[in-house]
Amino acid sequence: MTAVHRRNGGRGAATCLLMVHRVVDRVDRAVRDHDTGSESFFRLVEELQASGRPFTTDPSPDPGSGASIALTFDDGTADHMAVAEALAGRGIRAIFFVSAALVGEPGYLDEAGVTRLSELGHRVGSHGLRHARLDQLAAADIDRELVESRSRLEDLTAAAVDLYAPVGGAGVPGLPARLQQAGYVASRSARWGIHTNPDERWAMPCLPVTELTLRRGWVTDAAATMRLSTRLAVLHAVKDALPGGIRTRVRHALSR
Numbered sequence: 001m002t003a004v005h006r007r008n009g010g011r012g013a014a015t016c017l018l019m020v021h022r023v024v025d026r027v028d029r030a031v032r033d034h035d036t037g038s039e040s041f042f043r044l045v046e047e048l049q050a051s052g053r054p055f056t057t058d059p060s061p062d063p064g065s066g067a068s069i070a071l072t073f074d075d076g077t078a079d080h081m082a083v084a085e086a087l088a089g090r091g092i093r094a095i096f097f098v099s100a101a102l103v104g105e106p107g108y109l110d111e112a113g114v115t116r117l118s119e120l121g122h123r124v125g126s127h128g129l130r131h132a133r134l135d136q137l138a139a140a141d142i143d144r145e146l147v148e149s150r151s152r153l154e155d156l157t158a159a160a161v162d163l164y165a166p167v168g169g170a171g172v173p174g175l176p177a178r179l180q181q182a183g184y185v186a187s188r189s190a191r192w193g194i195h196t197n198p199d200e201r202w203a204m205p206c207l208p209v210t211e212l213t214l215r216r217g218w219v220t221d222a223a224a225t226m227r228l229s230t231r232l233a234v235l236h237a238v239k240d241a242l243p244g245g246i247r248t249r250v251r252h253a254l255s256r
């Protein structure tokens, strides 16, 4: 019996959600530390495909299908169009969390782009309206973020928009109930981990794909074993416990 089976009560139901931001041609000091170079990204895709793990756009752990990978992309930036086409060409479908009010702005997908994601078979989810953190909004604006982003995106897509990813993974009290009320079925957090527990569907853990996490082998390890290495879990816990300013400096140091 493998570690995966022991961890999941013998069912093996687990989804490794990967969180990707921009996929850029060239990664240099000028780009943000969560960008990924397209060369590294597509090397990862090849490795994941070679591993034989299925890709899914339904992140809920399904005992019937065992362990799968859900590629998720945040922010709806313009570079995601080429990625979406390339993935579909390889038979892979992914989840794109789009900030609805940024659609059509410079550097972001336009309306036709969001429609195209859906036509290619990808799943479009909401990443709010203008990329504001929910914990920095007034109560009334939070519900507007959830409801209006969903309806704007559904106007552009054939399928329902019922997955959410709060900006920065930042939740607010009562968020699961508010999401449910707004018509969502699940939400991805920014907490590092493998999604094995259906009860955590309102804060599904994930693993960030960056030049750093790729270089360290953390992404391929997690996808292969369906668990985080102890070192990675400890590192993340330490990072979370630090005040914001120090956390940023640690993150920059780590990404060098």
Ligand SMILES: [Zn+2]
Binding pocket: 074, 075, 127, 131, 167, 168
């Ligand atoms: Zn974002």
